[in-house]
Amino acid sequence: MTTAVSIITIGDELLIGQTIDTNSAWIGQRLNALGLDLVRRVAVGDSRDAIWSALDEELTKSQIVIITGGLGPTADDITKPLLAEYFGGGMHTDESVLAHVRAIFEGLGRPMLDRNLKQAEVPRACDVLFNKRGTAPGMWFEKDGKIIVSLPGVPHEMAGIMEDKVLPRLQERFSGGVIVHASIITAGEGESFLAEKINDLENALPPHIKLAFLPGARMVKLRLTGRGTDKTLLTNEVMRHQSLLLERLGKIVIATEDIPLEAILLKWFTANKKTLALAESCTGGSIADNLTNVEGASGYFKGGIVCYYRSVKEDLLGVRKETIDKYGIVSEETAREMADAARTKLAADVGLGITGFLGPTTEAGVPVGTVCIAISDATQTTARTFSFKYERRRNKEVAVSVAMQQLLRFVTESHG
């Protein structure tokens, strides 16, 4: 039997779209890893009635309710007194939280205000969950066999309390079933095509193994999810189905791990002791940004040149004026010289150059969304032109993803 969980996210800023809710996805991942079933996520505003009725409703649907947000020091936060009333017993000051809040303000050399003192007040009915990264403590309530956890909305504070306190307790309490995932990342074909290609394999899956299609930027992730009781048995079974899919899908598979492309590239480059350099025009540093999001990137990623102006392409990178004049800023020829120049100027084993018009404006009659990507090593330089049909931001995201996909193909095909 699975244990149902609901998340309630509190904050007007979520409803008017000022903030994107990244907490829920993070919590969902962690609960899933414990075999707990997140069944509903509800966001409500900073309104007493809305919070109260959400709590009532989710407690009828789930055994565990996790609340995030609504605990800050300013006047728009009303969650804590509401919880004290909901669970009864009123409020009191928690001395350990008070000492912690004091220490934070002393460390900052800032005066402690009345409203900061109030952060040490908590409902009597809760277990305090210590927040080492901030002033607002988490709270753990139990009522009628259900568990209610309230956490601050600041992502790294929420995550800290979840990891230190909440997840270990939940794991201890609910030694639920085993869940095993296996993923396949494909590039270059659409969701419908894939679905058709593996239709019989999908239909042959046993009821306790499900297949999901997760479309991304010019790639589709297939995820197998198996549920069972014996981890080894289930893992073998899921992996057998993954192998059948891999065999069927062939060359469109670019990875068999559910980790970001930048992590897959990091693994390949460090395992093969190669280095990388970039010359980015239209993506404006976004590929470099992505590559350096993973720890260890400094072991293979030398750096890059963001050449947004033509003059930077010519003067700093050394792309020839004649090439740009003859073929255009956005051309495979220019991309090739950028890739070669990145590699040689930064003394790297592999260079990648990317140039395009992401929109909304363009030049010299080149269609908006045209992007040329070139990749070069000591023995060869390849280039390809893509045409993206979205708006500027989405075109950038897709261009970054496709560049990393192309790079992964280049290195795995040419170097083994």
Place this chain on the structure above:
Amino acid sequence: MTTAVSIITIGDELLIGQTIDTNSAWIGQRLNALGLDLVRRVAVGDSRDAIWSALDEELTKSQIVIITGGLGPTADDITKPLLAEYFGGGMHTDESVLAHVRAIFEGLGRPMLDRNLKQAEVPRACDVLFNKRGTAPGMWFEKDGKIIVSLPGVPHEMAGIMEDKVLPRLQERFSGGVIVHASIITAGEGESFLAEKINDLENALPPHIKLAFLPGARMVKLRLTGRGTDKTLLTNEVMRHQSLLLERLGKIVIATEDIPLEAILLKWFTANKKTLALAESCTGGSIADNLTNVEGASGYFKGGIVCYYRSVKEDLLGVRKETIDKYGIVSEETAREMADAARTKLAADVGLGITGFLGPTTEAGVPVGTVCIAISDATQTTARTFSFKYERRRNKEVAVSVAMQQLLRFVTESHG
């Protein structure tokens, strides 16, 4: 009287945390601009019961329910048949959608599959909302005086249908009250300090004007929201309260518009006809990425050098070996040379250099989270050291935000 709206987001991938829900924030912003009140956002999995009961519940709470997701061509999508049953009348093939799907596949030169044909099947009870960006159409239902809209989950397809079809219809139907926002962005002080400093002004606000504190990366946004009927009157009133706050807050205010820092920088640089270049080490291209997210960045942002390796700092940028040896890779001295070099190598008016250890590892005893930022123009170079205490990714985000805050202060204070 306000009109309540609920969003229902469908997809297992949201609950297991595979996907971050950006659609809801986007929809929330657009509804807010129309004066419609998003009161609840609910995410449920690809389960018939969960979707059905969410629809039942949200229709009791809201007059408008917007559903996203669950319309793709693969087997894990069950929304369309469910809606046909919920609203009665069964399914039929829509000829205009069919022709559109055919044209898309012809354009791609790909065979049309049975499951793509199915995308042209829609519930009889709906008005079809044409999706020019993809194969899954949107649907508009009305029942018992309530409006239910179903949209694909792919963000740019959802946004396209909202802008072309849904928002204009909603605007026509609900000429709701007027909403006026005014924002103030502050940097350098915490939420509690600000709240205390403006406590009396906040308490003096009339009931129809609310103040919200929205903490960001080392900055806090204050947002006034006024609701009324006369736009001019309300705007004047909200602006008067904004002025009082601005006067009280003084120098910690860095902007009075609710637009991203990169858009504020773009405005300043283009208005003042100055250019910018970057030398990024620890932020790995992320500042450049942010700056180039806004259209028009190519008018002032020349480019940058991402110098992740020490050798790139020395060989390409020209930071002196002695400076790094004496003061360290992460030092104000190194940051100064990086800022100067970015400016001169890329022939820009202003240069910014940033170097730091974001974690989890560090070197030479420099604490994790230490970041040095220097900014230089033809007459001066300033540098400052910051200490961030988060994990790697968050440290990067905060460093990027602080660098842009510092840059904004530098240019507005030194040039006008």
